[in-house]
Amino acid sequence: MNSADVILDVKGLTTSFQTAGGCVKAVNDLSFTLRRGETLAIVGESGCGKSVTSFSLMRLLSRQAQIQGEAWLTGRDGERLNLLALSETEMEQVRGRQLGMIFQEPMTSLNPLQQVGEQIAEAMLTHKLCDRKQARQRALELLTLVGISAPEIRAQQYPHQMSGGMRQRVMIAIALACKPQVLIADEPTTALDVTIQAQILRLMRKLQGEVGMGMLFITHDMGVVAQIADRVAVMYGGQLVEMADTRTLFRRPLHPYTQGLLASVPRPGQSGRLAGIPGQVETVYGPHLGCRFVNRCAQAREVCRVDRPVLFVHPAQQLVRCHFAGL
Numbered sequence: 001m002n003s004a005d006v007i008l009d010v011k012g013l014t015t016s017f018q019t020a021g022g023c024v025k026a027v028n029d030l031s032f033t034l035r036r037g038e039t040l041a042i043v044g045e046s047g048c049g050k051s052v053t054s055f056s057l058m059r060l061l062s063r064q065a066q067i068q069g070e071a072w073l074t075g076r077d078g079e080r081l082n083l084l085a086l087s088e089t090e091m092e093q094v095r096g097r098q099l100g101m102i103f104q105e106p107m108t109s110l111n112p113l114q115q116v117g118e119q120i121a122e123a124m125l126t127h128k129l130c131d132r133k134q135a136r137q138r139a140l141e142l143l144t145l146v147g148i149s150a151p152e153i154r155a156q157q158y159p160h161q162m163s164g165g166m167r168q169r170v171m172i173a174i175a176l177a178c179k180p181q182v183l184i185a186d187e188p189t190t191a192l193d194v195t196i197q198a199q200i201l202r203l204m205r206k207l208q209g210e211v212g213m214g215m216l217f218i219t220h221d222m223g224v225v226a227q228i229a230d231r232v233a234v235m236y237g238g239q240l241v242e243m244a245d246t247r248t249l250f251r252r253p254l255h256p257y258t259q260g261l262l263a264s265v266p267r268p269g270q271s272g273r274l275a276g277i278p279g280q281v282e283t284v285y286g287p288h289l290g291c292r293f294v295n296r297c298a299q300a301r302e303v304c305r306v307d308r309p310v311l312f313v314h315p316a317q318q319l320v321r322c323h324f325a326g327l
């Protein structure tokens with residue numbers, strides 16, 4: 001892969017909120033790239049800044065949020081668009097068309113009063129990709145593509161007439177309708193039971209291969225990461241703490257936080273209690289000294305309290321933010 005394959009290039013993304021308690025830096029100087037056909041998982045515990053990252057890129061945060069940095073999306077015709085600098089009108093052209101989105105709970109994203117076939121067709125009509133008749137036909141094809149049988153009947157149903165797994169398939173059909181360059185999936189399978197979750201993950205993987213888009217997959221679940229991701233970015237307290245290809249990260253996690261996340265995933269044949277990570281996620285208010293993970297880290301030494309670790313490229317080619325990673 002070379003740099004021409006990069007379809008999303010995020011540089012120094014920093015998102016802060018002014019609150020009564022002070023400034024919350026929910027995402028702090030986050031940089032990563034996403035390549036065509038690649039799935040990058042962003043993983044971490046609740047509150048680490050995963051959703052704020054995806055909402056910042058989609059520009060769906062309220063005006064109170066201050067977003068800094070750059071996020072270059074390579075458009076269909078090769079043009080480069082800085083998502084963070086586009087006007088709202090320009091962004092409306094990008095959302096759905098070049099940047100697809102799937103969220104955790106389809107019921108909140110689907111219109112309860114509109115037949116699902118119409119909702120899929122509308123995605124194409126909004127971006128003027130075809131006429132109504134073609135859009136309806138394509139909606140049926142998309143329902144088949146996402147594994148829904150009897151699409152003519154299903155297209156006329158309303159969201160409440162479908163199961164959770166089927167609604168999520170409809171959301172995927174809507175997201176794929178305009179063949180976006182990048183798909184952002186924010187915890188898309190978290191609300192589903194495990195067997196349906198596995199089906200949806202397989203489906204997303206298959207469709208991504210066919211469509212060739214890049215996928216940013218937000219999750220707190222390392223089991224899901226293992227099933228879907230090519231690369232993994234681990235976030236803690238709004239910062240990137242480790243990034244590597246999935247195999248490397250699972251084989252040899254370097255950051256103590258990643259090690260803790262992996263130790264809390266059940267493995268076949270494992271006996272005894274699962275290890276957890278002691279303590280709670282630090283609040284992300286204001287400036288801080290030292291490492292954000294210091295109070296939960298069993299390997300912490302004095303330097304970790306006073307000296308802020310920087311992200312560096314470890315000789316094993318993974319990025320890590322720890323004074324003692326791999327030593």
Ligand SMILES: Nc1ncnc2c1ncn2[C@@H]1O[C@H](COP(=O)(O)OP(=O)(O)OP(=O)(O)O)[C@@H](O)[C@H]1O
Pocket residue numbers: 017019024025026044045046047048049050051052053220284
């Ligand atoms: N509108 C807001 N105003 C103030 N703080 C916010 C706002 N939105 C998010 N935050 C804070 O930003 C931090 C990151 O939140 P975010 O929702 O990105 O976490 P997350 O990793 O996605 O967690 P979860 O998996 O629970 O959604 C949290 O500390 C959260 O309280």
